[in-house]
Amino acid sequence: MTTPATTDDRRRIDWLLTIAVVAVAATFIRAIFFTPAEARQGLAQKIFYVHAPSAFIGLYVAFGIVAIAGALYLWLRDERLDRVAASAAEVGVIYMTVVLITGPMWGKPIWGTWWTWDARLTLTLFLWFVFLGYLILRGAIEDHDTRARYSAVLGVLGALLVPFIHLSVYLFRTLHPMPIVLKPGHPSLPNSMLATFAMSFVSFTLLFVALLRARYRLAERVDALVAEEELEPSPMPNLRAEPIR
Amino acid sequence: MMPDNAVFYHAAYAAALVVYGGYVVSLVVRSRRTRARERRQVQRGLAREINGKL
DSSP: OOOHHHHHHHTSOOHHHHHHHHHHHHHHHHHHHSSOOBTTTBGGGGGHHHHHHHHHIIIIIIHHHHHHHHHHHHHHOOHHHHHHHHHHHHHHHHHHHHHHHHHHHHHHHHHSSSOOOOHHHHHHHHHHHHHHHHHHHHHHOOSHHHHHHHHHHHHHHHHTHHHHHHHHHHHSOOSSOOOSSSSSSSOSSOHHHHHHHHHHHHHHHHHHHHHHHHHHHHHHHHHHHHHHHHHSOOHHHHHHHSOOO | OOOOOHHHHHHHHHHHHHHHHHHHHHHHHHHHHHHHHHHHHHHHHHHHHHHHHO
16 A cells, blocks of 8 residues: 655655756756758758757657567556556657657748658558557556567567658658768768757756656556456445444 | 748647646646546555455
8 A cells, every 4th residue: 555655755856857848948948049041941950950859759768668678568568568668659759749749840941841651651650650559559448468469569569660650761862861961971060050959868868757757657646556457346345344333 | 142041940849848738738738637547546455455354
């Protein structure tokens, strides 16, 4: 049973999340006020400092964790791995939502269109729907083992899209540009922009770790509650046992 | 000449702030709801103990 001491512990401020929020705020300030605008694209290029780190972390880190934790769950059947996968999927969907919102906002002034059905964009939207389905699936199944098993399979299969999304700019003719930082050789960015990108990458990674940790802890508490509630006797016998005064 | 498209980046930063901020708020709200459930569970446990003694 939950003791008052542990409940008090949970009221403490999440310092990692606080530091991550401050780091992201500092990145926004640096990007807006202290980073030069790109000459041809104008100020819209600054969307890069939100869009690119969110895409990298959402796509490779979050959905990578979902796939690895899901595969390990199918092997080891450890419920902690299921919690890690579910938490990473939820945070990953949030990151990819930001990517899918900020991408068109960058595309409109540069490409002249909000959206185009090219390989990179279409596959990314499809991946987002797959992991949205993953979260809906988890909410729809009550039995813990069935839910964990089905969602692990979907998580592994969904993450198979990630290499296709990565290679889509090389394999197909797309409007989406090729990588300018994470590519073989030197990044095609001046140092001032590269420093802001590095700062945004670190701060969004920190935010991801903090959100994942907070979501995992929440899942742990909810699972403990559900397990205890299942052990509790029905309230009806209690009512009958209550003394008559 | 540099194009004037600041409105797009302002909107993108605001949207990112709303999505990430909204998710942090949702975690806080869910955590509070869970804490309330934990408290109710403790109370139910205590009530059962008292009923058992009576």
